[in-house]
Amino acid sequence: MSGDASRARILGRVRRALADVPAYERPRDHPVPRDYLRVHGRRTPAESAALLAAHLTDYRATVHRTGADGLPALLREVLAGRGARRVVVPAGLPEGWLAGADVEVVADSPGLTARALDAVDSVVTGCALAVAETGTIVLDGGPGQGRRRITLVPDHHVCVVRTADQLVDSVPQALERLDPLRPLTWISGPSATSDIELDRVEGVHGPRVLDVVLVAGDRAVPGDHAVPGEPPRG
Template sequence: MSSRERILGRVERALANVPRDDTPYDQAFARGYLREHGDRSVEQTVELLAENLADYRALVHRCTEAELAAVIAGLLAGRGSKTVVVPRGLEPSWLAATDVEQVTDRAESTPAELDRVDSVVTACAVAAAETGTIVLDGGPDQGRRRITLVPDHHICVVRVPDQVVSSVPQALQRLDPTRPLTWISGPSATSDIELDRVEGVHGPRTLEVVLVSGQASTEVNS
């Protein structure tokens, strides 16, 4: 008898006198959870996302689609970036205004190679306003998870309001659980050692979020 068979046998004997429940699992308990907290307009939801991102020490910028390339070029120049890793499916026009060397996301790239890259630019899958969380799912315009964890500077573009939801439950509805999901709430940081905050421990030290819409550009935090 294998260990697996032995364990399953013990479980079966333990449940021998337990009556069967015909109620389906998803109906066994009332799950009337709140889908979001409060009643906000679309504009207020976007404002809440910007506020919570900034509260997590992300740098938040706003622009129109027409201004996006110039904004990204300015952020890369302000950082002094010489190289930027780019997902294969990223919109080419986003980097049309910069002459920074572009490094394509490749399966063969090693952590050491990515560590030498100054910045990374990606899109996102969805953003949850109540928690200031951005989710990447490894889509063509987001690339492999490691390209957003190794470089020290991450520029993430969020389309508003299309990619913004109020809460995590609403975000989950838009995500495929079989995808490689990366949940980001501000720059990487830890306070494990003597409660001193240290940034850039297991991800980018600097996260810049660009909220792109059809509205006039407004700087939220820099």
């Protein structure tokens, strides 16, 4: 059967199924009940952070914890442990985060190509928020997060999550805070895919290695003096 014939057949079925629906009727005329749970159970902030860490670990990400004062030292340790020498950073990443790190910092720009990104060792970003129940981190391209490309091409991603103000319990709570018009990237562990025989291959669609740093304490992290400039898009 040709493509045109298949299309006509499918649309014909749709029209027959809607034959008794008045032309003026719209989906909003029949509201769908939305009484499902917004969150599963009640948790303290510490319990939510522990749940996020457990899910991320299960997804084969490496989770680190620190207070606000210890963030720069921990980032130095993580990057050194991965053997990182060249690190790409998005516009708006606090300068103090990489203070003292023995790395070449590559500032992202629209001219930084995928080939150039493939030559760096790591990328360090913040995030928009994280979801405890699913072990998911969400980036929206804002300051300190950058273009989607910089978190997909490098083989190693270090993502910083402030648990005091960036951690929510559930996806419904996350959607209430996120802007649907922004480029949202949902990350649940390192990139991985499996074939029909369940052979796992990592790094096909993004970084093979994901380090997540959970920062407890104040919302303001030492060194939070943003790099000037608007984050590049694309």
